Amino acid sequence: MSETQQGYGSLEQQLKALENSVQTITTDPAASHWLKRAVTELWERDVVDALNDLDVLRDLLEAKHQTHVLTLKRMVMSDNGTRH
Secondary structure, three states: OOHHHHHHHHHHHHHHHHHHHHHHHHHOOOOOHHHHHHHHHHHHOOHHHHHHHHHHHHHHHHHHHHHHHHHHHHHHEOOOOOEO
């Protein structure tokens, strides 16, 4: 077997493993409908475009998380910095 054929075998195995992962997620009853749709749609998209969109989404979610943390801190602290 040549190096190229071995490489294809490895590539085919990796692709099959990825497809199995997609199948596992999309058939998991515990997975949200949002995640199932996102995985299905992302699988069909250009990888670079999808990664760029995921970076934007991650930044947005991190900012939302920070806002929630600050809101919670504000709820438990009084105006003078002591706890309620």
